[in-house]
C-alpha cells in the first residue's frame with residue numbers, strides 16, 4: 296500500500312473590495328507609483344475597513360467549504376497562520392470555527408510571519424500522514440493594515456489585507472506534499488518586528504506615543520536575508536528531491552518583493568512563466584500570499600504538477616514545501 300500523503304483538494308481566497316492604489320498612497324506619504332513599482336512590484340493592495348483577520352479567514356473558509364462541497368461539521372482541525380490575530384487570546388482560529396460552524400474541530404493560531412502558511416501546512420500534514428485525520432483546513436489571513444504605520448513610507452506601501460484557505464485530505468496515489476524544509480533564526484528579531492503590545496513592551500501611553508504597535512522593518516537588511524535564504528532553501532529542496540528547473544511546473548513564492556521573487560526563480564533555474572505572481576494586485580499579505588497565489592492560478596494547475604512553495608518572513612523564518620498537485624479544476 297502506498298504511503299498516505301496530505302494533498303490540497305481545494306483552495307479559496309478572499310480579498311476585501313476596497314483598493315488602495317500607489318497613487319492613493321502618494322497623497323498620504325512622500326512616495327510615487329514609479330518608486331513603489333520599480334522597488335517592490337506592488338501596484339495596489341486591498342484594505343478591510345470593518346472587521347478583523349477572523350473575517351478575512353472566515354470568508355475564505357466559507358467559500359472553500361462551498362466550493363469543495365464540504366460539511367463544516369466534518370472538519371477536524373483548523374490552523375490559522377497570522378501575525379494580526381483578532382486578540383492576543385483567544386485564538387483567531389477558535390473564532391473562525393465559531394463563525395463558520397466548524398464545531399467539531401479543534402483549532403489554533405500559528406505565528407511565523409510571512410512563512411506562517413508553510414509552517415501551518417507542514418504541521419497539518421502530520422495529522423493526515425498518520426492516518427488519524429481526514430479533513431483539515433489551513434488558513435493564512437492577515438489584516439496588515441491594522442499594524443501598518445501610514446506615516447512611514449518605507450513600510451506602508453508594502454502591505455495589504457487578505458485571507459486564503461486550503462483543504463487537506465489523504466491521498467494514496469503518491470500526490471500531495473512530498474517534502475518540506477523549514478528554518479528560523481531569532482537573532483533577526485529586531486529587524487522586522489511589531490515591538491509593542493506583547494510581554495516585552497506591554498501597551499502603555501509610551502508605546503502608543505512611540506508608535507510601537509506598528510510594523511518596523513530594516514528593509515535593506517531584511518532584503519539581504521530574504522533574497523539569500525529564500526533562494527537557498529528553494530534550491531536545497533530541489534536538490535534533496537533530485538528535481539531540476541525543468542521538472543518544476545510552478546514556483547509559488549511569498550509575495551514580498553518582485554526582486555526577491557526573481558532572484559529565487561533564477562537560483563532554481565525556473566523561467567518566469569512558471570512563477571506565480573500577484574504582488575501587483577494585493578501587495579504583501581503576509582500569511583495569505585501563498586494560498587492567494589494558488590487560488591489565482593488554480594485553473595492552470597494540473598494533477599501531478601510539481602510545485603515548490605517558498606517563503607521568508609519576520610523572526611526570521613523561512614522554508615520551502617514540495618508538493619504534487621492532486622486535481623484538475
Ligand code: ACO
Nearest residue numbers: 326330408409448449452514515517518521551552608609
Ligand atoms: N517612496 C519613495 N522613497 C522611498 C520609499 C517610498 N515608499 N521608501 C523608502 N524610500 C527611500 C528611502 O528613504 C531611501 O532614500 P535615501 O537613499 O535618500 O535614504 C531610498 O528610498 C532607498 O531606500 P531603501 O530602504 O534602501 O530601499 P530598498 O531598495 O531596500 O527597498 C524595500 C525597500 C522595498 C522595503 C526592500 O528593502 C525590501 O523589499 N525588503 C525586504 C522586505 C521583506 O522581504 N520582508 C520580509 C517579509 S515581510 C513579513 O515577514 C511581515
